[in-house]
Amino acid sequence: MIALEGVAARQSPMSLSNLSLGWGPGLHAIVGGLADGGPLLLALVAGWARPRAGTLRVLDGDPRHHDVRRQIAWVSLQAALPQGLRVAEVLATAARLRGEASPPAEERLAVLGVESLARRRVETLSAGEERAVALAEAVTSTKVRVLLIEEPFAVLDARAIGRLPSVLRERADAGHAVVVATGSPRDAADIADDAVTLVRGAVGPTGGGDPSSRGLTQGARLRIVTPDPHALSAALARETSVEAIARRETLVTARGRDAVELARGAARAIAESGADVVEVRLQPAPPDDGRAVAGPEERPL
């Protein structure tokens, strides 16, 4: 269903070089951080980026072609829905554009347990809710045959997190290609049949196979802008997934070894502290993160 032959691409800060891969029906994982090129690989397969070299075929066609693209769903970390519409209208519009019948929105959203969002305006959704709606659209579409998801468990409504693995498994068993890009080898092992480790844009030494064998310890950094950094820092300090915290005015930076665990810990800390959050950004930590993240106020835990 997806075939890459000698593909090279670049989109700062990511690049891919001489990548040859093939994915059929099933649940596949790409393990690696942002800089390793996982999101860029998904963007290429989704037809949103153009390879500099090599050939890329998706569903026996060019993924940038309209007829192929409507069969591909790409849910990135910054999934964006069309503003101005209600969630039910978004799903109806998506169904129309993909060329499929549109069942009731509540029915589609219930697959991920977020049916209560149907009447909400897109502008009023949190990032996690918006992503849950985008995922619900993707997994319930009858036209979509290739499903690409970046960090499936990060920035996602809590109600959807528990249901997502079984829903993805159903799609894979139904003959669709589901590809997830994640920085967490544990998540890859939990949900995927096989995994490819990307290291700086190339297939890593461990190659494909059982994802649980990956020894990746990528590390991640979470930057949170909040008007109440003291309360949030205190709550973050109680999370075991947070290894260090830095605070500068309204910016709180937390470092952890596992991006997904860090995101979950931060979500708990935000809920516990009751702090309003203006912006949350998850980034891969540089290799020498111990010093790189450290600001004058960093406090290792």
Place this chain on the structure above:
Amino acid sequence: MNAALARAPWARVSRGTRSRIAVIAWCLAALAFAAAARARHFPHAADRVLLDACGPLVLPLLSYALAGAVVGGRSFSSAVAPLKAFGASPARAAVAALAVAIACCASLGALLGAAADVISQGTAVHSLALRDGAASAYACALGGAAYAAWFVLGATFGRRGGGRLAFLLADWVLGANVTAAALVTPRGHLRNILGGAPPMELSERGSAIALVAIALLCSAIATWRVRR
């Protein structure tokens, strides 16, 4: 398919609080100018209202607000991207958004031009007022359409569509005089067909054609930039 593509931009215009406030505020401002000109019995009151208030101030700012609503206050590419994610052709999504912007600006411009003309003239000569009102509606519709495409093209520049503001300033600066620079802006041509000073001695008919050309050219470039 096209209706589905136009649904989101239309919803942003029709449901957005900021776009509603902008439309109401600028329409009221234009009507207030017209009413004031009539109350003070200015000679050629309609011409003065259209040339001094509607053409150079109200219509550009109204179009600026409506074009901003169509793109959701972001870049044009960002506004189109969610539809592209559902499999829509980016070019067709861009054309649909442009069509919404042009239709809104042209129709509101026409209504505003006609209303300002009729109100400022009073009801003394009905047939003359209606004929002038129709002519003003035609001129403001053309101007609104050109401005809509002009500002949507502006929104293709900058990560958050900040080019829209640059295009507004460029229109103000370049279009204010009658030199060759005014030929590339909607402002100079709109002033000409409303009866003001023509850019480079261009005829009114020439300016009307130029406004259509600006609308088409800006739409084509904006679509090309989104598609790219």
